[in-house]
Amino acid sequence: MLTSFRIKYEWEIVHMRSEVRELARTIGFDEVDQARIVQSLSELARNVIQHADEGIIEVEQIETEEKRGLRFIVRDLGPGIENLTEFMMHMKNKSIGETSGLQQVQLLMDELTIHKLEQGTSVEVTKWLKQVPLGSE
Template sequence: MEKSFPIKYEWDIVAIRKSVRELAREHGFSELNQARIVQSVSELASNVVHHAVEGMVQVESVQGEGKAGIRIIVQDFGPGIEDLDQIIRLSESPTSMEGYGLKQVRELMDEFSIRAVDGKGTYVSVTKWKDESDLRPSD
């Protein structure tokens, strides 16, 4: 499974959220993990709309070390994050509101990586692996 969604406007986020929730459900994630995945993609897509001109969200299934998951790659074509190291440090601070969205995404997902190229955009990759809650039969 691999799907891509262009993002340019606020209303694109609504359609992306709906599609990603459906993909996560089809992939066998629990409702709780679906919510975590959707919240993460929503935050990352909002960053594209607010800080860049446009971007792309790519969703793919992944396998690794006997586990299955979903990877979301969000890439924008904006100016990039000027001081990425500082934003990451601020996002790790319990008192700073700057970078809070990235902190939230890191906490909701199992893997997180971010790269920024000045003048060329920002690339964020997050992965959620299935856990015990995804293996329980639904009532």
């Protein structure tokens, strides 16, 4: 894990945004992907404050043989999503004009998974660095 942020108040989101943007820049994300990452985490952090009062965001750099990126695990300390299966079906069936914040996150990031915990919910999102084709550097 690279770092973590405790989220309880709106102003903590501002601090987290600037730290995460700098981290993404350092790892090699371009400005567009930095903005996508920061927007996604802002939405997830606001969800924590709105629905659970507080939570934790963990940031880790990930690497496979083919790619590198950042993974963010957002855990709220609230009651969690009551019926996760129903929630996911509802999220999947919304039209473009009525997208939820989580749907926006799903569009901006490369991977999104949601897990119900004993207390709260965990949302895990990943953004991969773009692959640079050989010879185009």
